[in-house]
Amino acid sequence: MIVAFLVAAPALNPLAVAQDCPTHGLLASLAPAPKHGAPQNAPASQKHPNHPQEFHLTNVTQLTFGGQNAEAYWSVDGTQITYQTRQPEYPDEQIITMNADGSKKTLVSTGEGRCTCSYFSPDAKHVYFSSTHEVNKGAQAPLDMSQGYLWKVNPQFSLYRRNLATNALEPILKRNAYIAETTIAADGSYMTWTSTMDGDLEIYRSNLDGTNIKRLTNNVGYDGGPFISWDGKQIVYRRDDLRTDTEINDYKRLLAENLVRPGRLDIWVMDADGGNNRRVTRLGGASFAPFLHPDGRQIIFSSNFHDPKGREFDLFVVNTDGTGLRQITFTPEFDGFPMFNREGTKLIFGSNRFGKEQGETNIFVADWVEPDVTRVKAEATDDVWLYPFATNQDSDSFLRVWGTGADLATFTEDGEDSVSLVRFPAVTVPAGDIVSARVVLTHVNPEGGQRANVRKYPIEIRSVKSGFSEKSWAHALGATHWPGPRVLGSAQFGETREDGSFEMVFEIAQVDKLRELLSDPLGPAFAFTSTAPASEVGRTGVYKFFSRNAPDAAVRPRLEITVR
Template structure:
């Protein structure tokens, strides 16, 4: 794609349906992602070999799933699911209220072996529990929960014990990832202003909905201290992920588009300097994730979809200094 000087040899890894949020195994050998395949009602979790293209479903095939991630060992996986409450798909949100995200209270965080066996439930509190990812050392999981009445970030031990709340500001905190050395966390947040905006946020949350119109990227120490805002771009800035150096962040944003419809991938230094646009494909490019060695970038995109609404997972060789 013209202008994409940081990417080379971009190729498509999936085909058909909605495929996104692909994350690397810590050894770089496999990808895990969520997809709603053609004819399916709900997203399920799949593991993909990026070299051979071999793909297998590793979730139950029941309910709705989201937010998958590998254990650092590579032998187990995390994801959130509603299957234990109802095998059917939960209803889609009512878009008559505008563009909203569903925040299903029936989501809980689960772990299983890589082949899907040995499924065990890690969260049991009432309300939304999802968006869980591991620290590189494998000793903590960061996740989003509504257990205390708001969408906040928490960390827990790998068995679901020792839950610690990390954020406490009214609004949505989610999509958190540990830095490569495990010392920091990045996340996306929507903090509504006082008055009608906050009232609208709370009203929607009581209905299991979130209006994600404005999102910015934040960074903090892994224990929740030293929280600060990284981006101040306006619009929706989300899906942050660490460069392997720990000195840069990639993320998706629509801040450049007055209509808010075009999402592209950007990179920024952790001090907020050096904002650089990475993709130039009109439509949607998001969920950028570096391979552990920094040689590749995977991302979700609706490029090359023949005019359909399909979103697919793509991979490109990363050029650090074009």
């Protein structure tokens, strides 16, 4: 029978072993195990203050407390939520439903085996979920990570649905293969799911009773995590776009062991019949859990592409044509599994924020708003590369950055540090709060492992005296325009272009210093530095950015400020 959900005893970290649908494995490496599950006296919900940079989210409210809770999805009418949780009285993850205010938490799965990927039927009379309970009533065995970071594609998962009125549990799809990641069209006309039933990880659609199966993808690699748009016309999903024979062979070898390596995933979208399949993002990280806004023009998703260490997951929004990428959440560690309600007025997601234990993941809901903001953009007027052998700064298409391996010292004529300076025009910022400010540089297609180098040798942005000109450049300019000691921020990864070049984003969180720089009548100026030694990274491994003289305006340095 369905029983009330109460937790008191200490909990294991489900994410230490949870490496399957769709991305719990990403969480596994982010934090140690929490020591406790949800307390007996936990409230149904709790409001928290808004994050100053998260201006799309208001009335942020926590709905779960303790243990590991994720993959929370709305019922069509927005009155109920289904999610999966790991709590101490169960051997592995189970499925729970609750009211939209966090009350009436109720176990829907059997309490046995491992469960994942739950979704309400449109009439809210059934909850669909995948489970191993008929084959394995215990926990899923932990993975051997000796081959690197992997997810388990568990062939013991079959798809079931629970009748919430009669408590009857009915098998829907059983194929002796991985079947999970189910979502359902709001009108009940079809559902989508991911399976290995044909020998590869592909996306399928079928009737809600499991009949009339149609395969929607036909690409070697992991096509999965499909979500149906609220109008039922589009399906958004994540895909590992394998490019080389080595990548394909490694993928096939691991899949034969029911494993996948999820390091690089991007967002794709297709029509409901599988046609018009197109790529949305090129981000170079693990992007997952996409969901279409009800307007059908924007996709929200979680990604770590911006973090050189790959540990920070935040929510992002992008237009379906791949333009307009912007960051939504900014709290440390993990934000993921976002879903809009049908009206687009509320967002539900999982997060590590406000956890009582390190690594604790809970469910949050927030009002989604489109605030009145002004975005100011400026292109560089001058940029120079400070190095004894640099020449022709008024026509050089590149900036270069490296170091000696030591902290940046004062300027010397024979110094080995390569520093680049960028100056922008005087910018008029409207009245209001500066909620975001960043400088964006575009790195050329890397030849020497620069992406990996950034993890060891970050690129930093610093303030520098303005007024320099590339037309009157000389190396001695460094005597009067050497970077200051104050670091304003470090590089994060941005979008990757088709030619392999990629953006590096320098967020400036120190608003007081930014306002000081913006008040300079000669315009704000910045220096870019790193301790990456050329002797170690090699000539092809130094950081190399397009300058303002690049023929393609899209890759030139730019300053972006958002004011509310």
